[in-house]
Amino acid sequence: MxxxxxxxxxxxxxxxxxxxxxxxxxxAVLIILSIELMLNAVNINLIAxxxxxxxxxxxxxxxxxxxxxxxxxxxxAEVGLAFAIIxxxxxxxGTINVDEINILKW
Amino acid sequence: METGLTxxxxxxxxxxxxxxxxxxxxxxxxxxxxRSKEWLAGLAAASLLxxxxxxxxxxxxxxxxxxxxxxxxxxxxxxxKIFFCAIGLGIIALSVEYxxxxxxHRGEFYGLLLFSILGMxxxxxxxxLLTAYISLELLSFSLYVLVAYGLREARSNxxxxxxxxxxxxxxxxxxxxxxxxxxxxxxxxxxxxxxxxAAPGDASPVLWVGIALLxxxxxxxxxxxxxxxxxxxxxEGAPLPVTAYLAIGSxxxxxxxxxxxxxxxxxxxxxxxxxxxxVIAVLAAITMLAGNLVALAQRNLKRLMAYxxxxxxxxxxxxxxxxGSDFAxxxxxxxxxxxxxxxxxxxxxxxxxxxYNREGKDNIADLAGMADRxxxxxxxxxxGLFSLAGLPIFAGFTAKFYLFAAVAxxxxxxxxxxxxxxxxxxxxxxxxxxxQMYIERPAHAEHNVAAHQEHAEHDNIxxxxxxxxxxxPIPPLQRxxxxxxxxxxxGLLVVVWLGIYPAPLLTLIETASAAILPLG
Amino acid sequence: xxxxxxxxxxxAAVAIGGALGVVLVRDLFRAALLLATVFVAVGxxxxxxxxxxxxxVQILIYVGAIAVLFIFGIxxxxxxxxxxxxxxxxxxxxxxxxxxxxAMVFTAVTTDWxxxxxxxxxxxxxxxxxxxxxxxxxxxLTRAGLSAExxxxxxxxxxxxxxxxxxxxxxxxxxxxLLAAAIGGLALARGRGR
Numbered sequence: 001m002x003x004x005x006x007x008x009x010x011x012x013x014x015x016x017x018x019x020x021x022x023x024x025x026x027x028a029v030l031i032i033l034s035i036e037l038m039l040n041a042v043n044i045n046l047i048a049x050x051x052x053x054x055x056x057x058x059x060x061x062x063x064x065x066x067x068x069x070x071x072x073x074x075x076x077a078e079v080g081l082a083f084a085i086i087x088x089x090x091x092x093x094g095t096i097n098v099d100e101i102n103i104l105k106w
Numbered sequence: 107m108e109t110g111l112t113x114x115x116x117x118x119x120x121x122x123x124x125x126x127x128x129x130x131x132x133x134x135x136x137x138x139x140x141r142s143k144e145w146l147a148g149l150a151a152a153s154l155l156x157x158x159x160x161x162x163x164x165x166x167x168x169x170x171x172x173x174x175x176x177x178x179x180x181x182x183x184x185x186x187k188i189f190f191c192a193i194g195l196g197i198i199a200l201s202v203e204y205x206x207x208x209x210x211h212r213g214e215f216y217g218l219l220l221f222s223i224l225g226m227x228x229x230x231x232x233x234x235l236l237t238a239y240i241s242l243e244l245l246s247f248s249l250y251v252l253v254a255y256g257l258r259e260a261r262s263n264x265x266x267x268x269x270x271x272x273x274x275x276x277x278x279x280x281x282x283x284x285x286x287x288x289x290x291x292x293x294x295x296x297x298x299x300x301x302x303x304a305a306p307g308d309a310s311p312v313l314w315v316g317i318a319l320l321x322x323x324x325x326x327x328x329x330x331x332x333x334x335x336x337x338x339x340x341x342e343g344a345p346l347p348v349t350a351y352l353a354i355g356s357x358x359x360x361x362x363x364x365x366x367x368x369x370x371x372x373x374x375x376x377x378x379x380x381x382x383x384x385v386i387a388v389l390a391a392i393t394m395l396a397g398n399l400v401a402l403a404q405r406n407l408k409r410l411m412a413y414x415x416x417x418x419x420x421x422x423x424x425x426x427x428x429x430g431s432d433f434a435x436x437x438x439x440x441x442x443x444x445x446x447x448x449x450x451x452x453x454x455x456x457x458x459x460x461x462y463n464r465e466g467k468d469n470i471a472d473l474a475g476m477a478d479r480x481x482x483x484x485x486x487x488x489x490g491l492f493s494l495a496g497l498p499i500f501a502g503f504t505a506k507f508y509l510f511a512a513v514a515x516x517x518x519x520x521x522x523x524x525x526x527x528x529x530x531x532x533x534x535x536x537x538x539x540x541x542q543m544y545i546e547r548p549a550h551a552e553h554n555v556a557a558h559q560e561h562a563e564h565d566n567i568x569x570x571x572x573x574x575x576x577x578x579p580i581p582p583l584q585r586x587x588x589x590x591x592x593x594x595x596x597g598l599l600v601v602v603w604l605g606i607y608p609a610p611l612l613t614l615i616e617t618a619s620a621a622i623l624p625l626g
Numbered sequence: 627x628x629x630x631x632x633x634x635x636x637x638a639a640v641a642i643g644g645a646l647g648v649v650l651v652r653d654l655f656r657a658a659l660l661l662a663t664v665f666v667a668v669g670x671x672x673x674x675x676x677x678x679x680x681x682x683v684q685i686l687i688y689v690g691a692i693a694v695l696f697i698f699g700i701x702x703x704x705x706x707x708x709x710x711x712x713x714x715x716x717x718x719x720x721x722x723x724x725x726x727x728x729a730m731v732f733t734a735v736t737t738d739w740x741x742x743x744x745x746x747x748x749x750x751x752x753x754x755x756x757x758x759x760x761x762x763x764x765x766x767l768t769r770a771g772l773s774a775e776x777x778x779x780x781x782x783x784x785x786x787x788x789x790x791x792x793x794x795x796x797x798x799x800x801x802x803x804l805l806a807a808a809i810g811g812l813a814l815a816r817g818r819g820r
Contacts, residue, residue, distance in 0.1 A: 002634045002674065008289065008312075008734040010638055010671070014645050014664075015282055016727030021649030022275055023719030029699050030654065031271050033661055036692065037645050038278040040668050042285045043680075049289035051675040062785045064288055065677050066793050067236050071281060072687050073800050074243050077807040078277075079692050081247060082270050083699045084811035085254045089263040090703045125802065132809065174792040214813035221806045228799060240796045244803045251810030266814075290737070311733035 007048035014041035028089075032082050039075045043068040114170050117179040120157045120187055121227055127153030128220035135213020143212045147202045150216040154191045154198070154223070161187045166617050175295060176234045185618035186230035186362045189445060193355045194223045196452040199593040200459050201347040207463065209255060209345060219351075222248035226359040233370055235284050235294035235320075238363055239277070242327065245359055246273050249352065253344040265343020272326065272336035280323025286316030296370035300624075303375035317372075321385075324367075327360040330389055330423060331396040334416050341412035346462055349408050350455035353415045354448045361422055361444055365437060368429050369622040376430035383518075386427040391524045394420030398528040401535050407458060407468045410535065411451075414494065417532055418447050421525055425509050428516025437619035439505075439512035442612060446493075446505035446604055453597035454490035457483045460586035460594070470539055474546035480584050484543045486594040491536035493601050496529045501604035508612075634674065641667040654700050662693035679785060 014037055021034025050064025131150055138145060161184055169180030197219065205212050225244030232238040250273060254266025288294055290313035291302045303309060322333065329337040341349045372382060397416030404410040425440035460483045461476060462468055477484040493500035506529060514522040586594070604611060644664035648657045665688040672681035789797055 002630055005734060006634065006638075007671070007675070009731060010641065011285070012727055012730035012734060013642055014668075015730070016723045017642070017645040017649055018278075019726060020719055020723035022271075023722065024716045025649065027654060028267055028271065029696065029703065030649075030657060032274065033657065033696055034649055035271075035274050035278050036661065036688075037648060037664065038275075039281065040664065040688070042278065042281045043684075044668060044671055045282070045285035045289060047672055047675050047677045047680060049285065049292070051677065052289075062788050063292070063294070064285075065680055065785055066788050067284070067288065067294070068677075068680055069683060069789070070236060070240060070796060070800060072683055074240070074277075074803065076687055076692055077247065077804050078270075078274050079695055081250055081807045081811050082267075082274065083695060084814045085250065085263070085266045085270055086699065087702060088254065088814050089260075089267055092260050092263055173795045176792065176795050211813040211816065214809055218806060218810055218813075221802060224802065225799075236793070237796050237799070240799045240803065244799055244806065247803055247806045247810065251806070251814060254814055310737045312737045315730060315733045 004048055004052045007044055011041040011045040011048070014038070014044065028082075028086050032079060032086075036075060036079070039071055043071055046071070114172050114179070117164070117170055117172060120161045120164075121224060123160055124153065124157050124220060124224045124227065127156070128217050128224065131213060131217040131220060135217065138213070144202060144206065146213050146216045147198050147205070150220055151195055151198045153220060154194045158188050158191045161191070166614075166621075169621055175297075176237045177228070177231045178233050179231060181618045181621035182362075182366065183227075183231035183621075185441070185614065186358070187227045189358065189448070190223050190226040190230070190355065193351075193358065193448055193452070194219060196456075196593060196597075197347055197351045197355065199589050200350055200452075200456055202589055203463050203587040204345065204347055204459055211255075215252065215255060218248040218251055222252070222351075222355070226355065226362070229359050230362040230366070232363075233296045233366060235287065235296075238367070239280065239284065242359075242363065243277065245356065246277070246327075249273075249348075249356060252348045252351065253340055255348065256343070256345045261343040262345060263343075265340045268336055268343075269340040276323045276326030276333070279319050279326070283316045283319030283321075283323060286312050286319065288316075290316060296367060299371040300374040303372070304378060309379075320367075324360065324364055325389065328357065328364065328419050328423070329416055330419055331393040331416065334393070334397070337416060338409045338412040341415075342406055342408045344408075346408070346455065346459045346468075349411070350452065350459070353411060353455070354451050357415065357419060358444050358448055361426075361440065364426060365429075365440060366622055368426060369433065369437065369624055373429050373433060374624045380430060383427050383430050386423060387518055387521050390420050390423035390427055391521060392420075393417070393423060394524055394528040398531045398535075401532065404535070405470055407470050407473070407539070410470065410539070411454070411458075414532060414535075415451070417528060418443075418494070420528070421506070421509060422447075424513045424518070424521050424525055427521065428513050428518055431516035432512065433624060434616070434619060435512045436516060437622070438612065438615050439509035441615045441619060442608070443505045443509045445611065445615075446501040446601075449597055449600050449604070450490050450493045450500075450502055453486055453594055453601060454494070456590050456593040456597065457487035457490065460590045461487075463587070463590075464584045470542055473539065473542040475548040476543045479582075480586065482591065483586055483594070486598060488540050488543065489598055489601065491539060493605070495533040495536045497533075499602065499605050501601045501608070504605050504608050630674065633670070637667045637670045637674075640664075641671070655697070658693060658696040658700055661696065662689050665689045665693060 018034045018037030018039075018041060021037065022031050025031050025034060046064040046068045048064075050062065050068075127149075131146055131153070134149060135143070135146055164179070164184055166181035166184050169178055171178050198216065201209070201215065201219075205215060209215055222245045225241050225246075225248065228241035229238060229245065232241055250266060250270040253269045254262055256262030284294060287299065290310050291299060293299065293302070302313075325333040326336070337352075341352060344352060372379075376383070394417055397413050397418075397420055401410055401413035401417065404413060422440050422443050425436050425443065428436045458468065461473070461480060464480070465472065489500065493502035496502045496506040506525075510522045510525050513525065585591075641664050644660045644667065647660040648664065651657045651660065665684060669681045669684040669689070672678070672684055
């Protein structure tokens, strides 16, 4: 069997890559896409922990998997809503690049 | 566990009622013609009043767990429930006139407003991370839509995109924190987290990363510096009532979660891990300083209010930082501050909305000479800003007094010092707004006067009819709508009343905060 | 054992490589397809972690719905031509992510996973000793001191029980959240109707 640590490291790597993408990309679609990577990292972490914690604690057997299901559901809704807003902006402005997002603006 | 699922459901009557009434708003909207959509505002307001009435019937001194401890109905939740519904009423009052001229699909607007209040209510009651997260998302989703709701304004679109991207990013960070906490402890219940933190032995590094990421995520939702960058853009772009809602409602909700999370999960272990107090204190200090200093440079009124609200988040965070020393005092200070901040900001935003509805401008320079045109609105804004700055006889002073006293009492004298200093700074930029309203002349005034005199010389006979001219020297009074006037009037009464005699509200708040008092 | 290791490393290579591709490739369309690959690989991890139901959900929702939605989004906004250009924040973004990644790797490595999830709880010692992922079979659980009922609940349909049992409230809240997203998305996308 594979040690839990490996899965934690894998989750951390996906999360870091996703965070980089979310901060460094220009297209709003790509930013949302990178955030999905981060959410997948969350799910790996949760399910690995659930599997590892199996049979310990209160409902530990499936808690993590339940949380992961919720995360997936919310993620799907987020993508849908984000696209509604993005498409509207595209219709009004003809671009979805968020150059104007000046994250470090004071 | 089975009994917990079925026996206590009546305790959630306010939430069930709110859900049903939100559906009612969505449904009625389908059958109403465009010109009578105002009724939906009335329906939504009536729903909120009904929910407040139901909540008032419940006992604040009892607490009952629901759904196996995912959620608790107690005095704290009840207090915030009523508070959130009252905020919702205020926002609806702000939206009616604005929405008639500037918003489409108003049925969805009011329905989503009710949904977001439902999310806030659930948030104030949840004592488990997943439930809190879902409630927070219910609130955020409605807000994402509402921020992007300004149909004709590209600004609103852009604000919507920025808001949803940062919102989703912060949820992802918060969730990663949640997953780490779960990996380390096998639980997401606040009380069990506290038990594990307090247990002997070193807490694992993974747990600390989890809690840190959770706090970062909360920082985004609270718009604490350095996680505030979305706030000014979202505030500026959003339709005005939604800006008010962001400033008042979403802040209050995020603080309700923060208070319960810290009270139930972190403070009980404070004796062993008191470093967290310093972390929150530094965060609070940076937030106060950055929010108030950057506000000095703002030209747009909504952006100014955004930075001012960031500053106020800093004050409330200072109260959170001292929760560990005298919990009752600090919690009372924070909750009272939130209520006063909400009422005062509602007055200010009602004033700004009244002005914007008439003139369609929201830059500070556009306010010039406003006191002549809309004297009552100008006075309301001025009193609201004085209260935000913390001048005596207004509620802002009392609130800051209690909060800063609690901070100083908790052994963070330096933090109280920073808070007082930044309050003085904030007085400066609030006074700038007042200078525009009361002292500055509008840029085109001289031209108008000249034009009018010329006109009068030409036509002496009709001189007495000068007030009918399109550009008279003394502009005609512009009356705000009755609803906005009433909102400002009631808000001002509350501001003065709380400034002079806060005791009854403080008693209520003590009951509320007693419900989350950490044991031991 | 040996086989699982190979599968893990193969999937990890696909997932990490795909993820790097998503954030580095210039062609947006390829980025979306790579993302779908990452989703499939992650689904494979779920199977390894004995979360078969989640693996199915992952394929259905992430690959079947979200990835397709992304591709639609990219095509509808004709963003393909513009490409996946980085913004000005590339270096600070890299630094922040690298620091966070380093912190997380450091904490994950220094955490003693054998004592975790354990402080103050019973029964975990034997299971935790393996320090490995995967649902232990009934004999292992019994050896770890769980009662017959508990063993059954672990092995049985615990997921469904939890979802519409103890977690029914978030479940209901999520349904409202989906409704809010649908109504909100419609209200925004419908534009200036009527």
